[in-house]
Every structure is written in C-alpha cells, then in structure tokens.
Amino acid sequence: MAKTKILAENVNLYYGDFQALKNIAITIGERDVTALIGPSGCGKSTFLRCLNRMNDIIPSCRVEGKLMFEETDIYHPDTDVVALRKRVGMVFQAPNPFPKTVYENVAYAPKLHGLKDKRKLDEIVETSLRQSALWDEVKDRLHKPALGLSGGQQQRLCIARALAIQPEVLLMDEPTSALDPISTLKIEELIRELKQHYTIVIVTHNMQQAARVSDKTAFFLVGDLVEFDDTEVIFTNPKDQRTEDYITGRFG
Numbered sequence: 418m419a420k421t422k423i424l425a426e427n428v429n430l431y432y433g434d435f436q437a438l439k440n441i442a443i444t445i446g447e448r449d450v451t452a453l454i455g456p457s458g459c460g461k462s463t464f465l466r467c468l469n470r471m472n473d474i475i476p477s478c479r480v481e482g483k484l485m486f487e488e489t490d491i492y493h494p495d496t497d498v499v500a501l502r503k504r505v506g507m508v509f510q511a512p513n514p515f516p517k518t519v520y521e522n523v524a525y526a527p528k529l530h531g532l533k534d535k536r537k538l539d540e541i542v543e544t545s546l547r548q549s550a551l552w553d554e555v556k557d558r559l560h561k562p563a564l565g566l567s568g569g570q571q572q573r574l575c576i577a578r579a580l581a582i583q584p585e586v587l588l589m590d591e592p593t594s595a596l597d598p599i600s601t602l603k604i605e606e607l608i609r610e611l612k613q614h615y616t617i618v619i620v621t622h623n624m625q626q627a628a629r630v631s632d633k634t635a636f637f638l639v640g641d642l643v644e645f646d647d648t649e650v651i652f653t654n655p656k657d658q659r660t661e662d663y664i665t666g667r668f669g
C-alpha cells in the first residue's frame with residue numbers, strides 16, 4: 418500500500434448553483450499513477466484542477482470539504498498557492514509551449530523562482546529534457562524556437578517544463594488527446610518511467626490508455642465518484658454496474 422499523497426473527503430464543488438462534484442472521497446498513493454475516467458462532463462478535469470487550485474481563476478467556483486496534499490490543506494485560506502503549484506505541476510491537453518526557445522521553455526520556471534546560475538540552469542534543462550525523453554531529439558536545437566518542434570515533441574517539452582521545478586505530483590489533463598498514435602505511445606512509456614519519481618494523476622478519455630498506464634482508476638459519472646480501485650479490478654471485475662456499462666462501451 419503506497420503512502421497517501423493526496424486525500425479527498427466529502428469534496429463538493431459548485432460552479433454558481435451547479436454542483437459539478439458530489440461528495441468525492443479518494444486517496445491517491447505516492448508514486449502511483451491514478452487515472453480519472455468517465456464520460457464527457459462528469460467532472461474529471463474539475464477534480465484534477467482542484468488538486469493545485471487551478472479552479473481559483475473561475476470566479477463562480479466554490480469548493481467544500483477536505484482536500485489534503487500530505488500535511489497541506491489545499492483550500493485553506495493561508496495556503497500559499499504558488500508554493501503548492503511548485504509541488505503539484507500540471508500538463509494540459511494541447512501542447513502549449515511558450516513562443517520561446519526550447520531552452521527558455523524549460524528554464525522559465527526555475528528562473529521565475531529566482532535561479533540565476535547559468536551552469537545550474539543548464540543542468541536543470543538537460544536533466545528535465547532527459548527525464549521527458551526528449552534530450553536526444555533536441556540537444557542540437559536548444560536555442561531554436563519550441564514551436565518548431567512536432568506536436569509530440571512539444572508535449573514532451575511541456576512535461577520537461579513541468580519537471581524543471583521538481584514537483585512531487587504531476588497532473589495531466591488528457592495529455593495525448595491531440596497527438597498521433599506514436600507520440601501517444603511515447604508519452605505513455607514516459608509516464609511509466611516518471612512514476613518511479615513522481616505521483617501522477619491523469620485524466621483520459623481513452624480507456625485502453627488508462628488500463629495501460631495506471632495503477633488505480635477512478636470512474637466518475639455526473640459529478641459522482643462511482644468506483645475507485647486497482648485498475649485491474651476496474652477493468653476486469655468492477656463492482657458497480659455503471660462502471661461495467663462504461664468500460665464495456667455501453668455508454669459514454
């Protein structure tokens with residue numbers, strides 16, 4: 418049993434009068450890959466965004482309940498959101514590198530956090546690009562525009578950018594939905610590598626992907642967390658009929 422990294426209890430989330438998450442309770446283990454699955458609009462991304470308070474930018478959004486990241490109460494008014502996001506990094510659906518060089522994309526956040534030493538920055542850029550399995554492809558074009566990379570390379574660059582400040586948790590919101598099958602497989606291999614060091618929570622529409630990359634799977638349906646278990650159990654022996662209907666393709 419992995420050590421608990423993130424704990425949710427009785428989490429309710431509202432966008433104005435609309436309740437998008439209902440009584441969510443989940444325990445996310447350290448260095449586990451946890452997949453969030455379910456039909457469109459069921460609240461997967463909303464829940465993911467709670468974990469580093471990305472929902473803060475939505476004025477109508479209100480969160481109730483207990484959401485802990487180790488000892489940190491994520492929604493406590495005194496919680497330092499910048500420090501939280503340093504520990505809980507995020508990769509989005511469409512690759513979104515900055516219109517800067519490959520090097521500057523990766524060095525951006527460490528610089529923002531005050532690192533000026535060129536040698537240390539070089540080291541971080543190389544390590545992060547190696548960890549995201551991109552180094553060999555870009556080592557000769559570090560000072561070329563990131564937007565000149567392929568879509569799959571851009572997404573691995575965004576992963577390197579997230580890793581550059583050494584987060585503990587990596588949130589991935591459908592990280593391969595804009596990619597071709599080969600780039601998708603590369604990202605999936607990468608996720609399996611990264612889990613040696615990081616706790617990963619991934620939203621995916623692709624059930625084969627959830628089955629391939631995750632240790633645990635959470636099935637959401639219209640704001641409810643219907644079932645959460647070992648991925649193998651969810652895909653071979655789910656307890657709830659609605660989970661079975663979803664994974665066998667009867668709806669969604």
Ligand SMILES: Nc1ncnc2c1ncn2[C@@H]1O[C@H](COP(=O)(O)OP(=O)(O)OP(=O)(O)O)[C@@H](O)[C@H]1O
Pocket residue numbers: 432435437455456457458459460461462463464475477622
């Ligand atoms: N900013 C917002 N304001 C109001 N309602 C929102 C907002 N964002 C999401 N919602 C609503 O909350 C519900 C959950 O949305 P969410 O994006 O979390 O679902 P999802 O499961 O990630 O869907 P998808 O797979 O389509 O991305 C939906 O009904 C959606 O319309």
